[in-house]
Amino acid sequence: MSTPVNFSSPSHIVARQLIGATFTIDGVGGIIVETEAYDQREPASHTFVGKTKRNAAMFGSPGRAYVYRSYGIHWCLNFVCEAEGYGAGVLIRAIEPIVGLDVMRERRGVDRIHLLCSGPGKLGQALGVKHEFNGMSLTETPFHLTPALKPVDVSCGPRIGISKAVELPWRFGMEGSPFLSRPFR
DNA sequence: GCGACGATTGGCT
């Protein structure tokens, strides 16, 4: 057996640990290949401004989901980290599609496997992420999370699409994976 | 009550 993911760790530790883990929603998903860490103390995080109605789940207990709407269009999925009341989490940015490929193709409206989960919004659509999942425990239905069975090589670099705290190298990815939202360099 | 602004994506130049 592999070590379970410890969501009580700082988000950048969890983000690295999640690379190679298998995650599904209602049996649809695959291997996590890209994540980003966010922390209450840095300005790029939704929790930087303190607890609000939107980010409340991220101040909840570790090991739960934080789901938010991005640009009024996409549903994005985070795993809450650290501790109750802290305000840290990991954004799931890309997954290598493994199970439920046909369902994902139908939801996404595209055929090519590389376009199914190669970004936080795409992944949300492919896995059927809904706002109702906000605050739900990752150990409960419909979620299923299995830690990486063996160690994987992990790349890291600056986070994508943010304007603040761009210097933090808190984006992590499976080295050489063709399923990333963008390559590392 | 109102306006500015995204942890994005996809289509077009």
Next chain:
DNA sequence: GCCAATCGTCGCC
């Protein structure tokens, strides 16, 4: 590479 789509959240009047 650039830019529009699209709408809930948040801060401020």
